[in-house]
Amino acid sequence: xxxxxxxxxxxxxxxxxxxxxxxxxxxxxxxxxxxxxxxxxxxxxxxxxxxxxxxxxxxxxxxxxxxxxxxxxxxxxxxxxxxxxxxxxxxxxxxxxxxxxxxxxxxxxxxxxxxxxxxxxxxxxxxxxxxxxxx
Numbered sequence: 001x002x003x004x005x006x007x008x009x010x011x012x013x014x015x016x017x018x019x020x021x022x023x024x025x026x027x028x029x030x031x032x033x034x035x036x037x038x039x040x041x042x043x044x045x046x047x048x049x050x051x052x053x054x055x056x057x058x059x060x061x062x063x064x065x066x067x068x069x070x071x072x073x074x075x076x077x078x079x080x081x082x083x084x085x086x087x088x089x090x091x092x093x094x095x096x097x098x099x100x101x102x103x104x105x106x107x108x109x110x111x112x113x114x115x116x117x118x119x120x121x122x123x124x125x126x127x128x129x130x131x132x133x134x135x
Contacts, residue, residue, distance in 0.1 A: 013132050020128035027121050035114035037086075043067060044077050045086060045111040048101055057100040059092070086110060 032042035047066045051058050058066070064074035078101055081087045086107035092098040103111065 017128050017132045020125055024121050024125045028118060031117045031121075032114055035110060035117060037110055037114055040077055041081055041084070041086060042111070042114055044081055045103060045107050046115070048087065048103055049108075049111055055100075057102045059098050059100060063101060081107070 028042065029039040032039045035042075037045070044063065044067065047063055048058050049056055051062075060074050060078055061071060063078065064071045067074060067077075069077075078087060078089070082089065085104055087101050088104050089099040089101055092100050
């Protein structure tokens with residue numbers, strides 16, 4: 001059975017979206033560095049702040065899952081961010097064997113600065129997503 005035909009319009013829409021996504025990621029990396037963060041630390045801080053349960057805290061296991069990295073990689077990212085004063089670990093009130101990662105005031109400040117700096121790029125990416133959905 002032959003694969004389904006992809007129209008030129010579909011290909012254009014997806015190509016434009018992929019180009020917009022790539023531009024967003026590149027700009028995010030540049031602006032993270034300009035705000036004193038590595039791209040990985042920006043993502044780490046954003047994931048902690050944006051915890052799905054609104055707690056603004058995650059376990060290292062949850063971070064590994066959200067960042068799509070190995071547990072050891074997430075542990076190393078957290079350790080380095082902790083050494084830089086951007087996050088802190090504390091015991092979970094639900095399970096003393098589990099450590100929760102939270103932003104420090106310095107981490108909160110750096111994330112906020114970078115996040116605000118990326119407002120225009122987020123709007124452009126939203127438009128690209130919307131245009132893809134219109135096709």
